[in-house]
Amino acid sequence: MKKLITITLALLCASAIVVQAQDAGATKKAKKELTPEQQTVMTEMLAKYDTDKNGKLDKTERSAMTKEDKEKMAKVGLGPKKKAMPTTDASTNAPAGNK
Numbered sequence: 001m002k003k004l005i006t007i008t009l010a011l012l013c014a015s016a017i018v019v020q021a022q023d024a025g026a027t028k029k030a031k032k033e034l035t036p037e038q039q040t041v042m043t044e045m046l047a048k049y050d051t052d053k054n055g056k057l058d059k060t061e062r063s064a065m066t067k068e069d070k071e072k073m074a075k076v077g078l079g080p081k082k083k084a085m086p087t088t089d090a091s092t093n094a095p096a097g098n099k
Helices: 002-026 036-049 059-063 067-075
Strands: none
Touching: 036 067
């Protein structure tokens, strides 16, 4: 009887792990496609600043960009990603929900 309970418990745990893994894969955001205007600007910036020719602008390549080019990228929505600021409870200056 103990073996049956142990096997049943193991199968339940394994199925829970599988279901959770499937849910995690389904919630990933699809990669946002660039608009034609964004593609044009990105192609220009890669041609101008991508020194290692890997198709991406790393920190050093982005730091070499002129202010005008950074503004041009920001105008079409290609700037650096902004991190969300955590909300705080004004009365205690603690994260919301922790009083």
